[in-house]
Amino acid sequence: SGSGKTTISRLLFRFYDPQSGAVRLDDQDLRTVTQSSLRASIAMVPQDTVMFNASIGYNIGYGRIDATQAEIAHAARLAAIDGFIAKLPKGYDTMVGERGLKLSGGEKQRVAIARAILKRPSMFLFDEATSALDSRTEKDIQQALNEVSKNQTTLLIAHRLSTIIHADEIIVLSEGEVIERGTHQNLMRRRGLYHAM
Numbered sequence: 001s002g003s004g005k006t007t008i009s010r011l012l013f014r015f016y017d018p019q020s021g022a023v024r025l026d027d028q029d030l031r032t033v034t035q036s037s038l039r040a041s042i043a044m045v046p047q048d049t050v051m052f053n054a055s056i057g058y059n060i061g062y063g064r065i066d067a068t069q070a071e072i073a074h075a076a077r078l079a080a081i082d083g084f085i086a087k088l089p090k091g092y093d094t095m096v097g098e099r100g101l102k103l104s105g106g107e108k109q110r111v112a113i114a115r116a117i118l119k120r121p122s123m124f125l126f127d128e129a130t131s132a133l134d135s136r137t138e139k140d141i142q143q144a145l146n147e148v149s150k151n152q153t154t155l156l157i158a159h160r161l162s163t164i165i166h167a168d169e170i171i172v173l174s175e176g177e178v179i180e181r182g183t184h185q186n187l188m189r190r191r192g193l194y195h196a197m
Helices: 005-012 035-040 056-061 069-078 082-086 105-118 135-148 184-190
Strands: 042-045 123-127 153-157 170-174 177-182
Touching (some): 035 042, 069 082, 069 135, 105 135
Parallel strands (some): 042 123, 123 153
16 A cells, blocks of 8 residues: 555556656657547556446446447456346346446446456556455456456556466555566565565
8 A cells, every 4th residue: 555556557547747757658658648549548447346327238338339239248258247147137238226236346347347348448457456356256357357468468456466466577566666576486586575465
């Protein structure tokens, strides 16, 4: 907590620009990119998913307004929520209730993942996306995230080490600074802060 994880996501979305240095994606300084084009190319799955008092299909389709029903169903399949939707009384037309109260935390997260997939972004940003879930649900959603992020730039912001253990590179932050970086195996061998956590 307080290490700068959320600040990094805000810098990526250009809610503000750095006071010194630069944030680069694919070697391009984000200050040279319009906010709208930048935000269109990043799909974020936050810890607390925004749900509308509408159908589950609408809540997924919100990721891209012009999406077809087939594209929504495909995104649901990739997010591993299609089986759940198939069992609902009205399928994709089933209402989820105010703030999605008819859905569990894991179901809401899968809707958010499907919404992000549907957007077809250049980059996924998962911000503590599994932190509020029980271990079994987290494992199921982690499998969905792994499938979705193959050959895709993905940034996982997490406290739980189980969420990031298979990442290509792990960046350890402490008090706003990068303390360590590397794979899980490399960081474990160094016996530093990551190892201690």
